[in-house]
Amino acid sequence: DAGVIQSPRHEVTEMGQEVTLRCKPISGHNSLFWYRQTMMRGLELLIYFNNNVPIDDSGMPEDRFSAKMPNASFSTLKIQPSEPRDSAVYFCASSPGLPSPTDTQYFGPGTRLTVL
Amino acid sequence: AQTVTQSQPEMSVQEAETVTLSCTYDTSESNYYLFWYKQPPSRQMILVIRQEAYKQQNATENRFSVNFQKAAKSFSLKISDSQLGDTAMYFCAFTDFHNTDKLIFGTGTRLQVFP
Numbered sequence: 001d002a003g004v005i006q007s008p009r010h011e012v013t014e015m016g017q018e019v020t021l022r023c024k025p026i027s028g029h030n031s032l033f034w035y036r037q038t039m040m041r042g043l044e045l046l047i048y049f050n051n052n053v054p055i056d057d058s059g060m061p062e063d064r065f066s067a068k069m070p071n072a073s074f075s076t077l078k079i080q081p082s083e084p085r086d087s088a089v090y091f092c093a094s095s096p097g098l099p100s101p102t103d104t105q106y107f108g109p110g111t112r113l114t115v116l
Numbered sequence: 117a118q119t120v121t122q123s124q125p126e127m128s129v130q131e132a133e134t135v136t137l138s139c140t141y142d143t144s145e146s147n148y149y150l151f152w153y154k155q156p157p158s159r160q161m162i163l164v165i166r167q168e169a170y171k172q173q174n175a176t177e178n179r180f181s182v183n184f185q186k187a188a189k190s191f192s193l194k195i196s197d198s199q200l201g202d203t204a205m206y207f208c209a210f211t212d213f214h215n216t217d218k219l220i221f222g223t224g225t226r227l228q229v230f231p
Contacts, residue, residue: 003160043207043221056218089159101149101168101211105219107161 004108025094122222139208
């Protein structure tokens with residue numbers, strides 16, 4: 001298996017532009033997670049899906065952020081409009097079943113977003 | 117609220133030596149899980165080891181082992197026979213049975229292994 005795939009690996013954009021990050025989870029995994037990593041706040045869970053349904057989006061910072069999972073093999077995280085404080089590394093992770101401490105989350109390589 | 121603290125921003129060790137990374141946490145829950153994740157320069161987060169709070173025996177995975185002190189809320193990672201490939205950021209993480217969707221991460225320790 002190729003693991004969790006994220007695209008793009010790097011994204012540089014200007015303030016006010018729309019940014020879309022993409023994730024393909026491991027085939028057969030039922031849960032998908034979006035995380036953000038910054039120097040100031042470390043790794044934070046933004047949202048997670050189970051069976052394509054958003055379960056917990058309490059970590060989404062504000063209305064400028066939205067996430068979708070139209071099918072089991074694809075998810076997007078969109079920021080519109082983007083701001084310089086959104087600059088971070090965004091990780092997608094997937095796990096086989098319902099989120100559980102015994103279920104390993106497999107992380108993608110992340111997307112480094114820079115908003116100028 | 118649960119918190120995870122890693123007080124060592126950076127550590128270094130010589131190849132083949134042993135190094136211990138520290139982690140403390142705070143929770144009022146009685147059962148929970150603790151994890152160590154490795155993030156090499158490739159950025160991908162990799163699970164290194166997992167420990168359930170109810171298990172008294174410390175978890176081990178090859179050269180990696182933990183020292184879990186529940187009363188002290190301490191969870192350190194020992195890397196034996198350090199290898200150059202161990203160079204990475206190491207994150208301690210926590211989750212409990214009430215919030216199984218949330219992994220709470222520490223701020224990380226950057227480990228450099230020197231030849």
